[in-house]
Amino acid sequence: MLLLNHALFAISVFVAHVAAHGVVISFTANGKTYTGEPNPDQPTGAASPIRAVANNGPVVDVSDKNMACGASTKVATMDVPVDAGSVVSVQWTKPWPHQWGPIITYLASCGEPCSKITDPTNLTWFKIDQLGASNTSDTTWVQGTLLFKSQPVQLTIPDKLKPGYYMIRHEIIALHNAMNKGGAEFYPQCIQIEVKGNTGNLVPSSGDMVHFPGEYQANDPGILVDVFTPKSNEPTYNVKKDYQFPGGPIPKLNPDSGDAGSSAAPSASSSSISTTSLRTTSSSSTGVIPSESASQVTATSILSTSTAQTPPTASVSGTCHAKRGSIKRRLESVSHVCDLNGFAG
């Protein structure tokens, strides 16, 4: 009997791990909650602003077109109203099964209802939010303290943003295997909104716009990273101090200067970009900003053309990392089961 119990436990660990991962199950904005497709295997086709994905697994190749909005993402039918400056919330599968890694959110202007955008890889995005360390400790992640406990992620839509249709690209990166190249798990998912209340004329600079795929590289310091090994002189990995978010800093928005005049804004924003070393824009993403979006942003393209970026070397090596990783993975699988059992009562 004991043996049988062990066998069943082993099977349940396996099943839980396969069934783990997750999707955005609901989105709340302006006091309304919209449901997505909580079970990609059995889509209901219900009206939603949340773009459904084909499965709940991660994207692992940073050059995969699914980096834009998730696995074989489908156009959603609704473009839902959201006030600029308001807090929206995103609920992932309960409980979210992973505990290490950031949660990053971008916006892109669709130029028309986002429900008309069939290929999100053409969109140009700007970052509006990034969450790393939890509020309670510099060594734990929001992903582990909030999502792992079935809580939603709360985000603020930029105050005084220029009105219009925007796609939200909301992304969890799970880093439990990220000590090996290609081990980071990306869970991007997109939500279609119309920013129409409390708006202003703020827009990102063209130099702050990024593409997916394109913006992330497999060896970015926030993607190829061992989050279980402390940096020197620290007892544990310090998320707040040690983690470098991929995709650059959150850019400052500036008044839309239109086509002419108003020279103040662009230079101010360019200085805030060029001084940061976090920016890892690659040659593949420094190319052309589609004219559609270029006309909406404030002049002065300052896309970095630097090709001299040195990839981090030496941060990952050998067997001790792999071993550590597999131990962690096993622990994580077990904790899935504990949690799932807990939720099943």
Ligand SMILES: [Cu+2]
């Ligand atoms: Cu997973």
